Amino acid sequence: MPYTYHTDDDRRAMLEALGITSEDSLLDVIPEKYHLRAMLPIERGRTEPEVLRMLGRLADCNAPAVRLTSFLGGGIYEHTVPSAVKNIVSRPEFATAYTPYQPEASQGTLQVIFEFQTHISRLTRLPVANASMYDGASALAEACLMAAKITRRDVILVPNALNPRYLRVVRSYVSGQKIELKTVPATDAGDIDAAALQHELNERVAAVVVQTPNYFGVLERPWDFEKDVHAAGALLVASADPVSLSILRPPGEYGADIAVGECQALGNDMSYGGPLVGFMACKQEFIRQMPGRLVSATKDIDGRDAFVLTLQTREQHIRREKATSNICTNQGLLATRATVYVSLLGEHGLTELGRVCYERAHKLAAMIGACEGYALRYRAPFFREFVVACPTDAGAVVDAARKDDVLAGIPLARYFGASARNLLLVTATERHSDEDFEKLCAALKRASLVKVG
Amino acid sequence: MHDDRFAQTIYGKSRRGRHGYHIASRATEAPRDLPGEYLRAGRIGLPEVAEPQVMRHYVDLSIKNHHIDKDLFPLGSCTMKYNPKVNEEVAAMPGFAGLHPEQSDDDAQGALAVMHALEQLLVAISGMDAVSPQPSAGAQGEMLGLLLARAYFADRGESRRKVLVPDTAHGTNPATATIVGFETKTFASGKDGRVDLDVLRATLDDDVAVLMLTVPNTLGLFEPQIGEIVDLVHRRGGLCYMDGANMNALMGQARPGDFGFDMMHFNLHKTFSTPHGGGGPGSGPVAVRSHLEPFLPTPRVIEKDGKYHLEYQCPKSVGALHSFYGNFGIYLRAYTYMTRLGADGIRRASSTAILNANYLAARVSGKFPVPYGERCMHEFVATGEPLKKHGVKTLDVAKRLLDFGFYAPTIYFPLVVPEALMIEPTETESKETLDRFADALLEIAREAVETPEVLTSAPTRTPVRRVDEASANRSPILTVPMDSPTG
Numbered sequence: 036m037p038y039t040y041h042t043d044d045d046r047r048a049m050l051e052a053l054g055i056t057s058e059d060s061l062l063d064v065i066p067e068k069y070h071l072r073a074m075l076p077i078e079r080g081r082t083e084p085e086v087l088r089m090l091g092r093l094a095d096c097n098a099p100a101v102r103l104t105s106f107l108g109g110g111i112y113e114h115t116v117p118s119a120v121k122n123i124v125s126r127p128e129f130a131t132a133y134t135p136y137q138p139e140a141s142q143g144t145l146q147v148i149f150e151f152q153t154h155i156s157r158l159t160r161l162p163v164a165n166a167s168m169y170d171g172a173s174a175l176a177e178a179c180l181m182a183a184k185i186t187r188r189d190v191i192l193v194p195n196a197l198n199p200r201y202l203r204v205v206r207s208y209v210s211g212q213k214i215e216l217k218t219v220p221a222t223d224a225g226d227i228d229a230a231a232l233q234h235e236l237n238e239r240v241a242a243v244v245v246q247t248p249n250y251f252g253v254l255e256r257p258w259d260f261e262k263d264v265h266a267a268g269a270l271l272v273a274s275a276d277p278v279s280l281s282i283l284r285p286p287g288e289y290g291a292d293i294a295v296g297e298c299q300a301l302g303n304d305m306s307y308g309g310p311l312v313g314f315m316a317c318k319q320e321f322i323r324q325m326p327g328r329l330v331s332a333t334k335d336i337d338g339r340d341a342f343v344l345t346l347q348t349r350e351q352h353i354r355r356e357k358a359t360s361n362i363c364t365n366q367g368l369l370a371t372r373a374t375v376y377v378s379l380l381g382e383h384g385l386t387e388l389g390r391v392c393y394e395r396a397h398k399l400a401a402m403i404g405a406c407e408g409y410a411l412r413y414r415a416p417f418f419r420e421f422v423v424a425c426p427t428d429a430g431a432v433v434d435a436a437r438k439d440d441v442l443a444g445i446p447l448a449r450y451f452g453a454s455a456r457n458l459l460l461v462t463a464t465e466r467h468s469d470e471d472f473e474k475l476c477a478a479l480k481r482a483s484l485v486k487v488g
Numbered sequence: 489m490h491d492d493r494f495a496q497t498i499y500g501k502s503r504r505g506r507h508g509y510h511i512a513s514r515a516t517e518a519p520r521d522l523p524g525e526y527l528r529a530g531r532i533g534l535p536e537v538a539e540p541q542v543m544r545h546y547v548d549l550s551i552k553n554h555h556i557d558k559d560l561f562p563l564g565s566c567t568m569k570y571n572p573k574v575n576e577e578v579a580a581m582p583g584f585a586g587l588h589p590e591q592s593d594d595d596a597q598g599a600l601a602v603m604h605a606l607e608q609l610l611v612a613i614s615g616m617d618a619v620s621p622q623p624s625a626g627a628q629g630e631m632l633g634l635l636l637a638r639a640y641f642a643d644r645g646e647s648r649r650k651v652l653v654p655d656t657a658h659g660t661n662p663a664t665a666t667i668v669g670f671e672t673k674t675f676a677s678g679k680d681g682r683v684d685l686d687v688l689r690a691t692l693d694d695d696v697a698v699l700m701l702t703v704p705n706t707l708g709l710f711e712p713q714i715g716e717i718v719d720l721v722h723r724r725g726g727l728c729y730m731d732g733a734n735m736n737a738l739m740g741q742a743r744p745g746d747f748g749f750d751m752m753h754f755n756l757h758k759t760f761s762t763p764h765g766g767g768g769p770g771s772g773p774v775a776v777r778s779h780l781e782p783f784l785p786t787p788r789v790i791e792k793d794g795k796y797h798l799e800y801q802c803p804k805s806v807g808a809l810h811s812f813y814g815n816f817g818i819y820l821r822a823y824t825y826m827t828r829l830g831a832d833g834i835r836r837a838s839s840t841a842i843l844n845a846n847y848l849a850a851r852v853s854g855k856f857p858v859p860y861g862e863r864c865m866h867e868f869v870a871t872g873e874p875l876k877k878h879g880v881k882t883l884d885v886a887k888r889l890l891d892f893g894f895y896a897p898t899i900y901f902p903l904v905v906p907e908a909l910m911i912e913p914t915e916t917e918s919k920e921t922l923d924r925f926a927d928a929l930l931e932i933a934r935e936a937v938e939t940p941e942v943l944t945s946a947p948t949r950t951p952v953r954r955v956d957e958a959s960a961n962r963s964p965i966l967t968v969p970m971d972s973p974t975g
Contacts, residue, residue, distance in 0.1 A: 037828050038570050038761075038916050039840045045919040049847040061842050061863060062741055064710045069742040071835075075612050080830030083574050090824060094583025096598030101586030109590050110811060117509050119539055127557035128550035131571050133764040136563070136898075138957075139950035140890045143553035144766035147546070150498050153967040157533040163966055166767070169624035172811040180667070200811035207635060207785075207807040211669030254526055282518065284528055306579075307599050308589025308812025310624070310769035322964070328767070331960035332493065335952040340493050345960040351627070351663035352901070356672040361627045361663035368765030378498045379542045381508040382534040390516040397521075416522055437592070445590050465511050 037080065100305065104471050105442040106399075108420045108462025109250070110171065110198050111308055112300040114278070114388070115466060120302045120375045129371050134364065138343045139335075144367065145342035148330040151374040158280040158377075159273075159294040160287025161316035166328035167370040168362065171297025172201040174313030175244065175274050176208030177326045177360055178293045181317075182242035182270045184359075185324050189214050190239040192232065192269075196221045196249035199450035201274065214241070225253035225413030225422070229260045236267040245291075246274040247283075250450075251460065252396070252420030253413050254283065261290040277301055277314065277373075279418045281389030286316075293317045302376030303369050312369035323349060326360030388465060392419035395463040399472050403461070406476050408483045412458055420462045422447065426483045429459040435482035441475055443482075494968045498545055502535035508542060533970055552951040553766070554895045560921055564867045564898040564910025565658070565706060567736045567758030569841075572828065575762065575821035584820055589812040593797045599816065600796035603789045606823045607773075613735075613834070614752060615745025616775035620784040622814035626733055627660040629753030629772030630700070632785065633729045634668040635806040636751060636776065637698045639783040640727065643804065648697035648726070654683055656707060656902040658731060661700045670697060677904060681707045681860030683717050692724050702731040703744065706902040706910070708845065708864035710737075718748035727751070727780075735759045736914065737842060737866035740835030744775075751776040756815075760822035771818035785809055840915035841866040844922060848913050851926035855933035859905055867912035869905045875936040880943045882907040885932055887954065888946035892928040 041049070050056060062070070081089070100107055107113075124130065128143060135141030135148075148166045155164035168174035179191045191209065193202060195218050206216060217235055222228045227245065236243075243264045247255035257271065264271045273286035273294045278301070286294035298312045299305070317325055323346065331345035351358040380388060396419040403409050408426030425432050429446035436443035444462065447455035463472075494500050518527065537545070554561065561568035579585065587599055607619040623629040634651065641648050651665035654677050662672040675691045678684030682705065699721045704710045711717060718728045730744045730752035736759045738744070744752045756762050757770040764770075776784065786805045787798035798813070829837060842865055849858050849868040856870035872882035886896035886909070898910040913922060935942050947953060 036833050036836045038572060039837060040918060041840065041843075046843070049843055049919060053846055053850055058839050058843050061846055062839070064712055064863060064865075065742050066712055066715070069714075069746050071740065071742060074831040075740055075834065077609055077612050077826070077831045077834075080833040081827055083828065086574060086824055086827050087577065089827065090578045090602075090820070091581065091583075093598035093601055094578075094581040096601065097583045097587050098591070098595040099583050099586035100588035100591060101582055105588060107588045107590045111589055113586075113588070115511070119509075119543055123543070123546045123550070125576070126547070126550050127571075128553045128555050130555075130576075130763040130765055131557050132553045132555040132766045133561065133563060133566055133568060134767040137554075137886065137890060137896050138955045139887065139947050139952055140554035140895055141552075141766075142951050143549040143551065146497065146549050146552075147766070149966070153497070153499065154534065156967040157970070169628065169769075170811060173624070173628075173809070198811070200808070203808040204811060207809055208667075210635070210807075211638070211667060213669070256525075258525065280528070281532060282528055284526055288529075304580075304585040304817070305588050306585050307587040307596065307816040309810060310771075310815040310817050311811070312769075322966075329964065329966055331964040331966055333956045333960040333965070335955045337953055339952050340496055341952040341955040343955045343957050343960050345957070345964045345966075348961075350659075352659040354663070355659045356662035356666045358659070358663040358666070361631060361660050361667050362625075363627050363660050364625050364768040364770055366765075366769045367767035368763065369769055371766065375542065375546055378535055378537060378545070379508045379539060380511070380534075381502070381506075381536045382532055383507050383536060384509045384511055385532065385534060387511045387516050390518060391512050393519050393522075394516070397519075416526060437595075442588070442591065 100442055103440045103442050104474050106444045106461045106463065106475060107442050109445045109460055110200065110297060111305050112462065112464055113305060113466055114300050114464055116302050117379055119379055120372055123375050124368055124372050130368055135344060138341065142342060145330050147371050147374050149332060149342050151370050152330060154374060154377040155314045155316050158277050158285065159275065159316040160285035161294055162319045163322050164314060164316040165325055166330060166365040168313035168315055168327055169366060170311035171295065171313045172204035174295035174315050175201050176205045178272045178295045178315060179205055179209055179242060180212060181293065181324050181326065182272055183212060183214050185321060186241040186268065186270060188239050188241035191216050191241055192219050192235055192243045194219050194221065194227050194244065194246060194249060196251050197244065197246050198250045224415040225251050226255050226415045232260055233263055236263060236269065238268065240267055240269040242270045242272045244272045244274065248276055248279055248418040248420060251413060251422045252417040253415045254418060258289040278389060278392060281385040282393065292321065298373040301373035303372050310366060310369055312366035312373060324359060327362050328365050391465040395465065395467050396421060399463045402472050402476050403479065406479050409479060419464060420460060423459045423461050425457045425459055429457055432459060432479065432482040436478035439478045441478040443475060443478060492972060494972050497968055498535045498537060499968045501537050501541055501545060504536060506536045506538055508537055508539055559893050560913065560917055560925055561895045562897045562911045562913055563895065564912040565733055567912060567914055569761055569914040570916035571761055571763040572825060575824045578824045579817045579820045597796055600789050602823055603819060604791050604796055606819050609826050610754060610773055610775055613739050614775040615743025617778040618781040618784060619773050619775045621773040621819055622785050622810050623772035623774060624810060624815055625770040626753055626755045626772040627664060628809055629774045630660055630664040631668060632774045632809055633751050633753060634664055634670060634698060636780050636783045637727050638668065639804065639806050640780055641697060648695050650696045652691060652696055652699045656705050656904055657700060658702060658706065658733065661731060681709050682711050685713060685716060688717060688720055692720060694724060696724060696726045698727050698729050700729045700731060702734055704734050704737050704865040707860045707869050708867040709861050710865055714747045733758060734866060737838055739838045741838055751780055756818050756822040761825040762818050762821040769815050769818060771815040837915045844913045844915060844917055848911060848922050848926060852929045855930055856909060867910060869902065870909045870911060871905050872907035872909060878936045878940045880936040880940050882909055884943040884946060885909065888932050888943045889928060890947040891949045894925055894928065
C-alpha cells in the first residue's frame with residue numbers, strides 16, 4: 036500500500052499493546068449501520084508509472100497557453116519563472132512545513148514571510164503588509180469588509196472597469212454584512228468618471244475601490260479624487276498589479292489607505308487560474324483591523340534576531356466570532372515563490388520587467404492599430420494590456436485566430452454584454468517577441484475577412 | 489552596519505549596482521510618453537543580490553524549518569501526512585501548469601476531466617450528491633457552507649439567524665458565522681467530550697440555521713449519536729454542516745451523507761496529502777445533498793456525452809468565492825494521490841491513521857493522561873496537567889519536543905482540556921517513529937521531575953531559542969524599515 040508501511044509484525048505488536056486482535060475493533064465506536072460494507076465505488080490503486088501515464092494523457096488533452104502564442108491576461112499573466120525560483124520552492128523544507136506556530140523550528144518560513152511583507156510594503160509604499168491572502172479577488176473583498184468595519188459605513192463604490200471576476204467574489208463576501216455595492220461608470224477614455232464618483236460620495240460610503248491598471252489595462256488617476264474620497268470620510272482601497280508597481284506611482288503615494296492585489300505574476304504558474312496568491316498592505320493605523328497572518332521581527336532570549344507570528348489576537352483561533360476574518364492560512368508556498376522572485380530580480384530586474392512589459396504592450400498596440408479595421412478602444416495610458424475594437428465580433432476573431440494557434444485575447448462580451456461585442460482585451464509581456472506580434476496581426480487580418488453570420 | 493538587526497535578511501545582503509536576474513537582453517528606459525504623474529519617483533527600494541547569493545540565502549533559511557520530510561509533525565487537526573512527490577510532478581506538467589484560465593473549454597478538456605473526476609471521488613467518499621471544489625481553504629469552505637444555508641432559507645422565505653457550535657469547535661466556525669452575518673451560539677459538550685443531546689435540545693430553536701460539527705470532533709472522538717443529533721436539528725428545520733478537517737479518520741470507513749449531514753467541506757491539504765507549504769495553498773471543496781445543489785457557486789463542471797464545459801447559468805447560485813475555478817493545482821495533487829491509493833488504499837490509510845493514534849495514546853497516557861475516551865479516532869488530546877506540580881507547562885513540553893527533533897503537537901486546544909496536547913501522527917509514520925516520539929514524551933515527563941529547568945529553558949538545539957512574542961505584540965516590526973542601514 037503506498038505511503039503506509041507497517042509490517043505484519045508491526046501491526047501485531049501495536050494491536051497487542053492495545054489489547055485487541057483486530058484493527059476493525061477500533062471502529063466499533065461508529066454505529067454498525069454506518070459502516071461501509073462495500074468498497075467505495077472508485078477504482079483500484081495504481082502504480083506510480085500508471086498514474087503518470089494516465090495523468091500525462093489528460094495533460095495532453097489540454098492545449099495550454101504556454102504551447103500556443105497567447106495574448107491572454109485579465110488578471111493572470113504568463114511571465115518567465117526563473118529556474119532558481121522553481122528550484123527553491125521545490126525544497127521540502129518549504130513545501131512540507133506548516134504554519135509556523137512554533138517559531139523556534141520555523142524560522143525559515145517566518146523570515147520568508149517577513150521578507151515578503153517588506154517586498155510588498157516597498158512596492159506599495161505602505162508601511163504594513165500581511166503574510167498574503169488566498170488571491171487578489173478575496174484580498175479585495177476582505178479590504179472592503181475591513182473598510183466597512185473601520186468606518187462603520189455600509190456602501191462601497193466600485194468602478195465599472197473593475198475585473199469582473201473580482202466583482203463576483205466581492206459580492207459574495209459582502210453579502211453577509213448588508214453592504215451595498217454601487218458602480219461608478221468609466222469615462223470614454225476608459226478610466227473612472229471622477230465627476231460621477233464625486234456625485235456618489237456621501238456619509239454612507241465606507242470605501243472607494245480603484246483598480247489600476249483597471250480591467251481594460253487603463254491607468255487610473257486616483258490622485259485626482261483622493262482628496263474628495265477622504266473629505267467624505269471614506270477610505271481609498273487600491274487594487275494594484277505588483278508588476279506595474281515597479282515603474283508606476285505606488286498606492287501609498289497617492290493616499291491609498293489599503294492596497295491589495297494578485298501576486299501570481301511574480302514567479303507563479305498560471306495553473307488554470309489557481310492556486311493564486313493575494314497581497315494586502317495598509318496604513319499603520321489600521322494594522323489591528325487587518326485580516327490574515329502577520330510576522331514581526333523580534334529577539335530570542337539570547338538576544339539573537341528572530342521572527343514570530345504576531346497580533347494573533349486578531350485571528351480566529353483566539354478571537355473566534357470576534358476575529359477580523361475567518362482566514363486561517365496564507366498562501367505560504369506561492370508567497371514564497373513571489374518572495375524569491377522579487378529578491379532575485381531585485382531593484383534592477385523588476386524595473387526592467389515593468390519597462391519591458393510597457394514597451395511590448397505599446398509596440399503591439401501600435402502594430403494592431405495599423406491593421407485595417409482594428410483600433411485602440413481607449414485613449415488613456417495603459418500598462419501591459421489594452422482593449423482593441425475589432426471590425427467584427429471579437430469572439431469570432433478569437434475563434435479564427437485559434438486556428439492559427441494564436442490565443443488573441445479575451446472577448447469582452449464575455450463579461451460586459453452585447454455592447455462590448457467587438458471588444459478584445461489583449462496582453463503583452465516580456466515573453467513576446469516581434470515575431471509573435473506579427474503572428475497575431477496576421478491572424479487578426481485573416482479573422483477580419485471571416486464573415487460573421 | 490554591524491548592529492543592524494536586519495543584516496541577515498535579503499535586504500542586508502544587497503549591494504547597490506549588483507544585478508540578480510535580467511529580463512531584457514539590452515538596456516531599458518522609463519516610458520517616455522507617460523506623464524510623470526503616473527510614474528514612480530525614485531527607487532523602489534528592493535534588494536540587489538546575485539543569483540548564487542539568493543540561492544544560498546534561501547537554502548540557508550530553509551534548513552531552519554522543521555518539515556514532514558525531516559521527521560514527525562504531530563500537529564493535531566492538521567493531518568501532516570507525507571506529501572508524495574509524484575503529486576508535484578503531475579502538477580508541474582506543462583499541459584496543466586501552463587493552462588490559462590481564460591482559455592476555451594475545448595482547450596481545457598483534460599483539466600475539466602480532472603476536476604469532474606475529483607468531484608466524483610469526493611461525492612463517493614462523502615456520500616453526498618454534488619461537490620464544488622472552489623473554496624481555497626477549509627475556512628472558505630465553511631463560508632460557502634453558510635452562504636449556501638442562507639440562500640437555501642431565503643429561497644424558502646425563511647430568515648434564520650443562528651449558527652450553533654459546540655465548545656470544542658475550531659475557531660474558524662464562529663469566525664465564519666460572523667463574516668456571513670450569522671450569530672454564533674456555543675453550547676457545552678457533555679462529560680464524555682461529545683454532544684449532549686439534552687443540551688443540544690435545550691439550545692435549539694426555530695432561529696437556528698445551521699449546526700456546525702466536526703466529526704470526529706477535535707478531541708478525536710466520534711459521535712456515536714450522530715444520527716440523533718442531525719435528526720434533532722432537522723426536526724427544527726435547521727441544516728447540519730460537517731467540518732471535514734478530520735476526514736482522515738473516516739474516509740472509506742463511513743460517509744457523512746449517511747449520518748444525515750446536508751453539507752461538509754474537505755481539506756485536500758490534510759486528508760488528501762497535498763503539501764501544506766508553510767501555510768498554504770490549501771483547498772476546501774464543499775459537498776452537499778441535492779437540496780443545496782442549486783445554490784452551489786459557479787462555474788460548475790458539466791459533462792455531456794464525454795465532453796466537459798464550465799456552466800455559469802445557475803440562477804440560484806450564491807456566486808463565486810474565487811476568481812476562477814479554485815485551486816486547480818491542488819486538485820491535481822489530491823487526485824493523483826487518490827488515484828494512487830484507490831478504494832482499498834484510502835480505506836487502509838484511515839484505519840492505519842486510527843491505529844497509529846491509538847497506539848501512541850496507549851504508549852504515553854501513563855504520563856500524559858487522555859481525559860476523554862478510552863479509544864480515539866485519528867488523533868487524541870492528552871493533558872500536561874500532572875507536570876504542573878513540577879512547575880512545567882504544556883508549552884515547555886512542546887518546546888522540549890523541538891530539541892528531540894520533532895515538531896510540537898497543537899497545544900492549548902481544544903479549550904475543554906487543560907494544558908492540552910492535541911496529537912495526530914497520521915498513517916504515514918512507522919512504528920519506530922511512533923516509539924521514538926513516545927519515548928521522547930516519557931523522557932520529558934521524567935525530566936519534569938528530575939530537571940524541570942531543562943524543560944523551562946528548552947529549546948536549546950533549535951536555530952533560535954524562545955522568542956519574545958510580547959514585545960512583538962506591543963510594537964510589531966513587520967518590515968525592514970526604509971531608513972534602516974540595510975534599507
